[in-house]
Amino acid sequence: MNAIIIGASSGIGMELARLLVKEGYTTYITGRRADRLEALRAEAPEQYRIKVFDITDLPASDRAFDEMVADLGTVDLVVVNSGWGDINKKLDWAIEHTVIQTNVVGATNLCVRAMHVFYAQNKGHLVGISSIASLIGGRLNPAYNASKAFLSNYLHGLQLAVKSRKQPITVTDIRPGFVRTDLVKGDRVFWMQPVEKAARQILDAIKAKKKKAYITKRWALFGWLMKHISGWA
Ligand SMILES: NC(=O)c1ccc[n+]([C@@H]2O[C@H](COP(=O)([O-])OP(=O)(O)OC[C@H]3O[C@@H](n4cnc5c(N)ncnc54)[C@H](OP(=O)(O)O)[C@@H]3O)[C@@H](O)[C@H]2O)c1
Numbered sequence: 014m015n016a017i018i019i020g021a022s023s024g025i026g027m028e029l030a031r032l033l034v035k036e037g038y039t040t041y042i043t044g045r046r047a048d049r050l051e052a053l054r055a056e057a058p059e060q061y062r063i064k065v066f067d068i069t070d071l072p073a074s075d076r077a078f079d080e081m082v083a084d085l086g087t088v089d090l091v092v093v094n095s096g097w098g099d100i101n102k103k104l105d106w107a108i109e110h111t112v113i114q115t116n117v118v119g120a121t122n123l124c125v126r127a128m129h130v131f132y133a134q135n136k137g138h139l140v141g142i143s144s145i146a147s148l149i150g151g152r153l154n155p156a157y158n159a160s161k162a163f164l165s166n167y168l169h170g171l172q173l174a175v176k177s178r179k180q181p182i183t184v185t186d187i188r189p190g191f192v193r194t195d196l197v198k199g200d201r202v203f204w205m206q207p208v209e210k211a212a213r214q215i216l217d218a219i220k221a222k223k224k225k226a227y228i229t230k231r232w233a234l235f236g237w238l239m240k241h242i243s244g245w246a
Pocket residue numbers: 019020021022023024025026043044045046047049066067068069094095096097115119142143144145146188189190191192193194195196197
């Protein structure tokens with residue numbers, strides 16, 4: 014089994030890579046920080062492969078993706094995990110722009126690339142890491158929440174497209190709540206979960222070919238509240 018994890022140099026992607034390797038996957042790990050990727054590869058050099066690129070550089074991203082696919086031959090799983098956000102109280106355009114370029118443009122480009130591979134193979138599993146932030150506007154980081162709403166909605170669209178094509182392809186929307194990683198900033202956090210637990214539950218959702226999963230499971234309550242309490246979301 015072959016997997017590509019976009020954004021595996023830290024946090025959720027790194028932990029998920031470790032679990033996939035334990036499951037026997039040959040796993041491409043990507044990111045901009047080559048040293049982090051090299052350190053992870055050293056844990057199981059025969060199973061990890063590395064590709065260093067910035068997903069906001071679309072020509073570089075396309076090239077890297079094509080090379081990974083050519084090297085693996087068949088791709089069973091692509092996890093589009095890379096993402097970025099920051100507190101943006103001053104509504105600085107540079108922050109909003111980077112969020113959109115990373116979480117919307119870069120991520121969507123890779124989802125499209127992956128789906129074309131799966132259409133051609135007539136099999137495959139795309140996993141996008143959105144967020145519970147997709148369910149509500151963000152006062153402190155409006156572009157981050159909006160970018161995750163885009164990704165979540167986009168993945169739903171791909172699920173519908175796959176259904177109409179009647180191909181054995183799975184698309185999963187993973188919606189993490191707060192997970193202890195470098196990404197989480199500010200003091201308005203609650204129900205913070207360890208990254209190992211989050212990665213284990215993501216692996217379970219992948220194995221179960223879920224369409225959507227809240228990570229960790231308790232965050233499904235937040236999802237339910239957002240859907241049913243009018244005026245909040
Ligand atoms: N932690 C949470 O509470 C939480 C909650 C909901 C959703 N999420 C989502 O979960 C995903 C993983 O985040 P995390 O919490 O594990 O944070 P993290 O440790 O900061 O990991 C982010 C990953 O994305 C990669 N990345 C970011 N920008 C990139 C770019 N321009 N090009 C290539 N790779 C890039 C990073 O690699 P390099 O820096 O090496 O490029 C890193 O591997 C993100 O999509 C995030 O939005 C996290």
